[in-house]
Amino acid sequence: MGKILVFVEFNHGQLKRSSLELLSAAQSSGQTVVAAAVGSLAEGISKEASQYGATDIYVIKETTFDKYNPELFTLGLTEIIKKSEASLVLATASALGKDLFPRVAARLDAGILSDCIELKISGDNVTAKRPIYSGKCFSKVTFENCPIKIVLMRPNQLPISVPNASATTNVIAHSVNAPSLRTLIKEVVKGTSEKLDLTEANIIVSGGRGMKEAGNFKFLEQLADVLGATVGASRAVVDAGWVTHDLQVGQTGKTVAPSLYIAVGISGAIQHLAGMSGSKVIVAINTDANAPIFQKATYGIVGDFADVLPKLTEEFKRAMA
Amino acid sequence: MKFFVCIKQVPDTETKIKVGADQQIDPAGVKWVMNPYDEYAIEEAIKQREKNPGSQVWVVTVGPKARTAEALRTALAMGADEGILIDAPANLEPQITAKALSLVIQQEGGAKVVFTGRLAIDDNASSVSQMLAEFSNFPHTTVVSKFSMDSENVTVEREAEGGQCEVVQMATPAVVAANKGLNMPRYASLPGIMKAKKKVLKEVSIDSLGFSLVAKTKTLALELPAEKPPVKLMSGEISAQVSSLVQLLRDEAKVL
Ligand SMILES: Cc1cc2nc3c(=O)[nH]c(=O)nc-3n(C[C@H](O)[C@H](O)[C@H](O)COP(=O)(O)OP(=O)(O)OC[C@H]3O[C@@H](n4cnc5c(N)ncnc54)[C@H](O)[C@@H]3O)c2cc1C
Numbered sequence: 001m002g003k004i005l006v007f008v009e010f011n012h013g014q015l016k017r018s019s020l021e022l023l024s025a026a027q028s029s030g031q032t033v034v035a036a037a038v039g040s041l042a043e044g045i046s047k048e049a050s051q052y053g054a055t056d057i058y059v060i061k062e063t064t065f066d067k068y069n070p071e072l073f074t075l076g077l078t079e080i081i082k083k084s085e086a087s088l089v090l091a092t093a094s095a096l097g098k099d100l101f102p103r104v105a106a107r108l109d110a111g112i113l114s115d116c117i118e119l120k121i122s123g124d125n126v127t128a129k130r131p132i133y134s135g136k137c138f139s140k141v142t143f144e145n146c147p148i149k150i151v152l153m154r155p156n157q158l159p160i161s162v163p164n165a166s167a168t169t170n171v172i173a174h175s176v177n178a179p180s181l182r183t184l185i186k187e188v189v190k191g192t193s194e195k196l197d198l199t200e201a202n203i204i205v206s207g208g209r210g211m212k213e214a215g216n217f218k219f220l221e222q223l224a225d226v227l228g229a230t231v232g233a234s235r236a237v238v239d240a241g242w243v244t245h246d247l248q249v250g251q252t253g254k255t256v257a258p259s260l261y262i263a264v265g266i267s268g269a270i271q272h273l274a275g276m277s278g279s280k281v282i283v284a285i286n287t288d289a290n291a292p293i294f295q296k297a298t299y300g301i302v303g304d305f306a307d308v309l310p311k312l313t314e315e316f317k318r319a320m321a
Numbered sequence: 322m323k324f325f326v327c328i329k330q331v332p333d334t335e336t337k338i339k340v341g342a343d344q345q346i347d348p349a350g351v352k353w354v355m356n357p358y359d360e361y362a363i364e365e366a367i368k369q370r371e372k373n374p375g376s377q378v379w380v381v382t383v384g385p386k387a388r389t390a391e392a393l394r395t396a397l398a399m400g401a402d403e404g405i406l407i408d409a410p411a412n413l414e415p416q417i418t419a420k421a422l423s424l425v426i427q428q429e430g431g432a433k434v435v436f437t438g439r440l441a442i443d444d445n446a447s448s449v450s451q452m453l454a455e456f457s458n459f460p461h462t463t464v465v466s467k468f469s470m471d472s473e474n475v476t477v478e479r480e481a482e483g484g485q486c487e488v489v490q491m492a493t494p495a496v497v498a499a500n501k502g503l504n505m506p507r508y509a510s511l512p513g514i515m516k517a518k519k520k521v522l523k524e525v526s527i528d529s530l531g532f533s534l535v536a537k538t539k540t541l542a543l544e545l546p547a548e549k550p551p552v553k554l555m556s557g558e559i560s561a562q563v564s565s566l567v568q569l570l571r572d573e574a575k576v577l
Contacts, residue, residue: 096481133332138546146537251334
């Protein structure tokens with residue numbers, strides 16, 4: 001039986017939901033699960049990682065690992081993967097994971113499947129499902145000819161198991177002897193939003209050109225506040241400068257797969273659908289009953305955002321109270 | 322000084338995808354275009370050439386020559402100087418594509434900067450740029466929306482989660498994977514298209530590169546998304562519609 005290494009990410013001293021999903025999937029496979037975390041605060045999440053099944057946790061505590069540097073992280077992670085002797089590595093298809101692990105795979109001559117939405121681990125056999133062609137098709141894939149397999153999972157795809165409060169873990173500190181690096185992180189400018197990133201959000205409230213003007217996004221923000229949701233947007237409004245590009249959902253924006261996606265004043269162009277058709281439930285609010293978004297939606301209201309949104313926000317307030 | 326741009330030809334987003342009996346994408350009726358992110362990569366390389374007299378922009382692609390030459394011609398028409406077509410079967414694994422690209426770039430005397438798109442919209446792997454950097458032993462940055470260069474370094478801005486922006490400096494040669502927002506790609510003009518016809522388009526076969534990398538993943542099946550049941554439209558007064566919607570989300574869909 002092999003060993004599974006889960007690369008975990010954390011925020012404010014807590015593991016991200018997506019990392020809990022990975023630990024839970026690893027644990028339910030019945031194999032030995034170890035975790036890896038990096039940064040000066042990494043050791044702080046060892047207890048939580050143990051509660052989701054990690055028996056060992058490899059940590060790199062150097063402060064140089066507080067900021068993502070592809071060159072340095074590739075070195076650190078390849079060393080840990082080798083040291084752990086894991087045959088399967090799980091990580092989130094996050095901004096960091098998607099950048100880092102293809103390079104790690106190339107260095108280790110490992111197989112890699114990125115952006116997966118389903119994962120089955122049975123002994124040495126690992127199969128996954130990935131959206132391709134902008135979500136218009138899914139490919140079921142497996143590994144062959146590789147001793148090390150790497151799977152990058154999209155957030156919000158796997159169940160989270162019940163934590164075992166009494167579990168403990170063995171912390172293994174790893175230090176990296178970094179050569180002189182050619183990559184220098186000059187500055188990290190935080191985003192303006194305190195909200196969860198779109199790619200991690202469980203509920204998204206998105207607005208399009210039908211919102212008429214930038215100022216009307218406040219209706220979406222009020223609704224999002226009630227739902228604990230993150231606000232998204234179509235390209236039309238990003239290009240119009242109403243909101244910044246990090247809010248754009250779609251082929252040239254972010255790919256999201258929340259439990260609930262509420263599209264307001266968005267027509268449902270193929271390039272927008274490419275970024276959100278993996279959502280579990282889609283609600284469309286649009287004045288045009290023939291808008292293509294209704295063909296993808298689970299529920300719909302044909303109406304003007306200005307009439308619908310204030311009432312909807314009030315109704316959600318009551319429902320969530 | 323050479324700027325390389327690695328491009329891929331992909332089905333147009335509007336193309337309806339069908340799965341053939343052989344569990345491959347049915348090529349009938351597919352409209353092929355240059356991967357949209359690669360346009361930003363080409364534009365940036367051309368802008369840098371304009372700032373660095375005497376430098377050149379070379380575009381390279383890996384794919385079946387019968388169709389991919391067209392994507393290279395488009396790049397040449399936008400203004401690239403030369404094209405290299407690495408003739409290879411379609412749908413290669415990212416590692417193999419990356420290895421072939423790194424070898425050809427090396428054979429052609431190396432690069433100052435290798436530009437790529439941050440994602441190919443067909444296989445959705447976002448891997449080739451980083452792997453190519455690894456095989457070439459160059460630093461890399463992906464999802465780049467701002468670029469500048471001096472004699473030794475490039476400085477780029479990378480978009481990460483939550484609107485976070487990372488300012489990264491890399492010693493050249495380096496790999497830069499372009500995101501939307503980096504620039505406004507130019508269109509291929511008519512004179513550009515005419516000129517492109519006379520530009521050099523070299524062909525190499527992937528087998529002649531003399532490396533062996535076995536595929537490490539295997540596709541078991543392709544599936545189309547399940548048919549969605551028709552949308553449930555709310556009816557009645559707005560307030561009634563709103564309350565039925567919330568009730569359905571809570572009790573039927575169970576997403577609240
Ligand atoms: C290469 C390429 C990449 C692209 N990438 C993306 C991408 O990543 N993301 C993306 O979103 N798009 C992308 N697009 C653009 C896409 O094709 C559409 O143009 C865009 O999604 C349209 O945005 P929209 O739905 O907000 O606007 P529109 O299509 O103009 O739709 C506005 C909708 O609002 C409705 N409406 C009007 N008034 C009201 C009202 N008062 N109340 C409620 N509804 C109202 C209308 O009925 C209409 O359906 C891309 C295009 C290309 C060519």
